[in-house]
Amino acid sequence: MLVFLPATAQSVVSERALRRVVGELAGDAMRGRSVGDGSVLAARYLEKQFQRAGLQPLPGAASFAQEFTVYQSRSQELTVSLNGQPIDHSHSVLLPGQPSFSWTATQARPPRLLVVPAGVPLRPYVDSVFKAQQDLLVLVHPDHSRWFNSLVAHYWSNSQYSLTPPDPFSVVLLLTTDTKATSFSVSGRTSVRPVQLRNVVGVLPGRDPAHRNEQVIFSAHYDHLGIRPAVQGDSIANGADDDASGTAAVVALARYYHKRHDNARTLVFVAFTAEEVGGFGAEYFSRQLQPRQVAAMLNIEMIGTPAKFGLRSAFVTGFEKSDLGAILQRNVPATAFRFEPDPYPDQYLFYRSDNYKLAQLGIPAHTISTVQLPSATYYHTVDDEIANLNFSNMRAVVQAIAAGAASLVSGQSTPTRLAPGTP
Numbered sequence: 001m002l003v004f005l006p007a008t009a010q011s012v013v014s015e016r017a018l019r020r021v022v023g024e025l026a027g028d029a030m031r032g033r034s035v036g037d038g039s040v041l042a043a044r045y046l047e048k049q050f051q052r053a054g055l056q057p058l059p060g061a062a063s064f065a066q067e068f069t070v071y072q073s074r075s076q077e078l079t080v081s082l083n084g085q086p087i088d089h090s091h092s093v094l095l096p097g098q099p100s101f102s103w104t105a106t107q108a109r110p111p112r113l114l115v116v117p118a119g120v121p122l123r124p125y126v127d128s129v130f131k132a133q134q135d136l137l138v139l140v141h142p143d144h145s146r147w148f149n150s151l152v153a154h155y156w157s158n159s160q161y162s163l164t165p166p167d168p169f170s171v172v173l174l175l176t177t178d179t180k181a182t183s184f185s186v187s188g189r190t191s192v193r194p195v196q197l198r199n200v201v202g203v204l205p206g207r208d209p210a211h212r213n214e215q216v217i218f219s220a221h222y223d224h225l226g227i228r229p230a231v232q233g234d235s236i237a238n239g240a241d242d243d244a245s246g247t248a249a250v251v252a253l254a255r256y257y258h259k260r261h262d263n264a265r266t267l268v269f270v271a272f273t274a275e276e277v278g279g280f281g282a283e284y285f286s287r288q289l290q291p292r293q294v295a296a297m298l299n300i301e302m303i304g305t306p307a308k309f310g311l312r313s314a315f316v317t318g319f320e321k322s323d324l325g326a327i328l329q330r331n332v333p334a335t336a337f338r339f340e341p342d343p344y345p346d347q348y349l350f351y352r353s354d355n356y357k358l359a360q361l362g363i364p365a366h367t368i369s370t371v372q373l374p375s376a377t378y379y380h381t382v383d384d385e386i387a388n389l390n391f392s393n394m395r396a397v398v399q400a401i402a403a404g405a406a407s408l409v410s411g412q413s414t415p416t417r418l419a420p421g422t423p
Helices: 007-012 014-026 028-033 037-052 123-130 142-156 242-262 280-287 325-331 355-359 390-405
Strands: 065-082 092-095 100-104 112-116 134-141 159-162 169-176 185-202 215-221 226-231 236-239 264-272 293-300 312-317 338-340 363-367
Touching: 007 185, 014 028, 014 037, 014 215, 014 242, 014 390, 028 037, 028 226, 028 236, 037 185, 037 242, 037 264, 065 169, 065 280, 092 142, 112 123, 134 142, 142 169, 185 242, 185 280, 215 242, 215 280, 242 264, 242 293, 242 390, 264 280, 280 355, 293 355, 312 325, 312 390, 325 338, 325 390, 355 363
Parallel strands: 112 134, 134 169, 215 264, 215 293, 293 363, 312 338
Antiparallel strands: 065 159, 065 185, 092 169, 100 185, 185 264, 226 236, 312 363
């Protein structure tokens, strides 16, 4: 048993409570919590959990649901002829844009032509493709087929999401050795529909007049991947570790701090949607903030299995970017629990979770995790099941976060801020 928390935490942060929340979120009834019906059920469940934890809605909000619209777009059709030769579907990609279009080389305003030749770095061309502001036809040499094939797999198989409607132009890429488009005929179609999503947000107002306008955010994402290709008859990506584990931690921390009833700073608890499709829940939430009022964000992502450092340890992404990790460790005896720097810098985890949307505003926003990448074979598969989780260690992680954040919650510590636009 951990000894560095008050007795209230020992009872409030319990394995049984963590298992109950993870079990609900990762149950088959949630259908993998994808952006759709499963995520609506999960959001409603979490709204009830926030209410039972004693939280309040955001000031001015009528409920815990923070609703917003994203635009779901998908490349539907593409027909291409280049210099009199038809281009196979596997050698062409349409990035979602305007609903329909038709191009020829002889039209009054043909698309801009971009050639990606062999033997050149891709980065400048990638920027040109994804930052285009006009119709663009891109001829990609087969030397870059690995990148091109990843685009084929992504854009022909998945919907894309954005907080604004797709741009009123289109981008088409072709894999070809032809470097000239003296004649071409290109037509395509993209489907677009608005989708209503919701974050779940609750607040414990600060109790110290000197600090109540300052916020500490505890967050996790509750969405996951939904229905996947079946493996041995199982097609539901339950997402027990990713990120029902982190979401259960946020619920447990809300209950813990409500029971303590002594938070100087205002505490904000957020369950984000749409992390798996681009972090749009966190992005929308970040646009409602006054960044200077946020002292810190502790995002919790995949804490259901022991870290590579062993039991009673976790890592903090972007550890070196602020002193938040050092503050957490200072508040917890290292003999009882260790907060370590991210051991997987090549995985770019600081940039891959919801913390990054807030870090770009200068907020010391980091993710706490224990997942062992890239050896976590269940990651983003239908095997991410509750049976794989170690709830005893998960409880230790949640208790350590509560203890580590003590001086943040009391207003005694304020982490160093990040430079806005942090890369």
